[in-house]
Amino acid sequence: MDKPAVELIGVTKRFGDDVVAVDDMDLTIRDGEFFSLLGPSGCGKTTTLRMIAGFEFPTEGSVRIHGAEMGLKPPNDRPVNTVFQSYALFPHMNVYDNVAFGLRMRKVGDAEVEARVRRVLDQVQLSRRADAKPSQLSGGMQQRVALARALVNEPEVLLLDEPLGALDLKLRQNMEYELKDLQSRVGITFIYVTHDQEEALTMSDRIGVMSDGKLLQVGTPTEIYERPTSRFVADFIGEINLLPAVVGAPGVAKLANGVEVTISSEHPVSGQVTLALRPERLTLHTIDAVVSEGRNVVKARVSRRTYFGDVFFYDVDLGLDEPLEVKEENRPDLDRFEVGDEVLVSWRPSAANLVTD
Amino acid sequence: MLDVELEEGPTPVTPELERAAERAESRRGLFISLPGYVYLVIFFAIPLVLVLVYSFASRSSTGLTVLEGWNVESYKRLFTPLVAQIFGRSFLLALITTVICLLFSYPFAYYIATRKPSTRNVLLVLVMIPFWSNFLVRTYAWAFLLGSNGPISQISQSLGGEPIRILFTNTAVLIGMVYGFMPFMVLPLYAAIERLDWSLVEAARDLYANGATAFRKVTLPLSMPGVVAGSILVFIPSLGAYVTPAILGGARTTLLGDYIVSQFLSARNWPFGSALSFAVMFVMLVATIFYFRAGARTL
Numbered sequence: 001m002d003k004p005a006v007e008l009i010g011v012t013k014r015f016g017d018d019v020v021a022v023d024d025m026d027l028t029i030r031d032g033e034f035f036s037l038l039g040p041s042g043c044g045k046t047t048t049l050r051m052i053a054g055f056e057f058p059t060e061g062s063v064r065i066h067g068a069e070m071g072l073k074p075p076n077d078r079p080v081n082t083v084f085q086s087y088a089l090f091p092h093m094n095v096y097d098n099v100a101f102g103l104r105m106r107k108v109g110d111a112e113v114e115a116r117v118r119r120v121l122d123q124v125q126l127s128r129r130a131d132a133k134p135s136q137l138s139g140g141m142q143q144r145v146a147l148a149r150a151l152v153n154e155p156e157v158l159l160l161d162e163p164l165g166a167l168d169l170k171l172r173q174n175m176e177y178e179l180k181d182l183q184s185r186v187g188i189t190f191i192y193v194t195h196d197q198e199e200a201l202t203m204s205d206r207i208g209v210m211s212d213g214k215l216l217q218v219g220t221p222t223e224i225y226e227r228p229t230s231r232f233v234a235d236f237i238g239e240i241n242l243l244p245a246v247v248g249a250p251g252v253a254k255l256a257n258g259v260e261v262t263i264s265s266e267h268p269v270s271g272q273v274t275l276a277l278r279p280e281r282l283t284l285h286t287i288d289a290v291v292s293e294g295r296n297v298v299k300a301r302v303s304r305r306t307y308f309g310d311v312f313f314y315d316v317d318l319g320l321d322e323p324l325e326v327k328e329e330n331r332p333d334l335d336r337f338e339v340g341d342e343v344l345v346s347w348r349p350s351a352a353n354l355v356t357d
Numbered sequence: 358m359l360d361v362e363l364e365e366g367p368t369p370v371t372p373e374l375e376r377a378a379e380r381a382e383s384r385r386g387l388f389i390s391l392p393g394y395v396y397l398v399i400f401f402a403i404p405l406v407l408v409l410v411y412s413f414a415s416r417s418s419t420g421l422t423v424l425e426g427w428n429v430e431s432y433k434r435l436f437t438p439l440v441a442q443i444f445g446r447s448f449l450l451a452l453i454t455t456v457i458c459l460l461f462s463y464p465f466a467y468y469i470a471t472r473k474p475s476t477r478n479v480l481l482v483l484v485m486i487p488f489w490s491n492f493l494v495r496t497y498a499w500a501f502l503l504g505s506n507g508p509i510s511q512i513s514q515s516l517g518g519e520p521i522r523i524l525f526t527n528t529a530v531l532i533g534m535v536y537g538f539m540p541f542m543v544l545p546l547y548a549a550i551e552r553l554d555w556s557l558v559e560a561a562r563d564l565y566a567n568g569a570t571a572f573r574k575v576t577l578p579l580s581m582p583g584v585v586a587g588s589i590l591v592f593i594p595s596l597g598a599y600v601t602p603a604i605l606g607g608a609r610t611t612l613l614g615d616y617i618v619s620q621f622l623s624a625r626n627w628p629f630g631s632a633l634s635f636a637v638m639f640v641m642l643v644a645t646i647f648y649f650r651a652g653a654r655t656l
Contacts, residue, residue, distance in 0.1 A: 055559055075562040088560035092578050101574075102564035149564070 011061030412631035431632035466546035525607035549583025
């Protein structure tokens, strides 16, 4: 199948007269990829997923799955399965019957149902709990049953609606690896909805960032994190410093405090811009240090230090409206600074990104 | 807590103090439930014991109940063909009433539960409006509607047909019973359907079930608590119904309700009336337990 797994063409979803949940969205999801829709709650990502599943229909636009128009097809006629945020396991059925539900609905023979359910339960390591009711299982196990119940049908596309949201941190991190592993093993297209940028970054082949019903940027995790094109994407993913600046001469930006810094010539713009700088791309030096050639160097004063165990976060004052946040690893070979210290902040010109508002 | 506070103010807590606080808590629980307990004991438990005592009493030659010569004659009489027939008839009527109520109420309750909240409240009020007028008055209204001079009969006649008299038939009793007990079926069903997790229905649809199958496999089994509660609330009063059969049935066929009443008022056989009452309660209790068990199994 070389056709894209899912295509959304000019999809708009309005609820009532004035709520636009999804606004004229175009998106192509490739066959076999792990695609994440990332955004804050209420951005339209879940509505988008529900339109692919068939729980909602677009107000206008086209949803295609492997080239086939979905139109007003009900969910049971679509070659996709969903892992629900709340798992939505049938409480009156045991694990086996939950997992067998889809196959039985499609009138698969008993022997094959048995074989496939056993195999998928094996895969999620729940063979021994086949007779348990969902309420007798832990959250992590329920999550795996929900996954098994969808995967056993071998859907063309698997839709996952914040499936890890209800799990605690350690379990969630384990599941992130398992999910990614599973996806590459079964080769099914995953569309994964999340508001958690870490989940999206660690698992996805590509990420689409949404805000207010609009798809702002689509790209690989690296592109999204390192080359955000808009202030929203830069700010939503990870920590970032956003500095207003004016570009006069090519390659030179003047900060609000009058300091001129070099920017990458990739950005042939001029006028009012916003510089986006990741805290971990900034380095602190003692005030008398010799900073290597080619880096921007600005004088600053440490105004706050926060200890995170593996890293320190420093707020340093440049004489701008907002302090600059700097992330330094907690390593014995790096200098440590105290509040009030005069320091130098440096970064490579290529580390700064220009973003639009 | 407050009850065990010492004059000196708070002190570090010891196991004794903690136990004292727990005892105070449970005393408070008893205190607030006291009015309910007192009422139930005086007006329910004591009369019930009296009925039980009377059911073993004997009658004097003039028919008065004598609280001596204890015997089980009244209970033996329960196993006569006449009693069995009356019991069977009442049971059947209650069963049919329950089934019809269920068939009418489920779709309606489903409809209400799936409306938006403001519409729901209006519909629920409509269901409860009949309670605002007296049950006896409403039953007489049905007697008028179903009688040979009532609107139904008049419409039939104006269309050139025969006069229709439904009043004083089993159909009239059934109509009246279904009418009277329907809200008791609708409300628990509504409550059960309303709190259903609709993502389960979506999950069933997502797993290739069409609308009807999703209903059969998910919605219906998960709303069984409402079906059980509604059925019990309709079946039990139907079994002992007295007013509706008396007014709309014209007491042509004897049902349990009027049979018991007649034992107390006309036959003046209090021991037998008491034994009958106890037998009905026993049957209801057993039926309820079985029904609950069956309902619980589907979950």
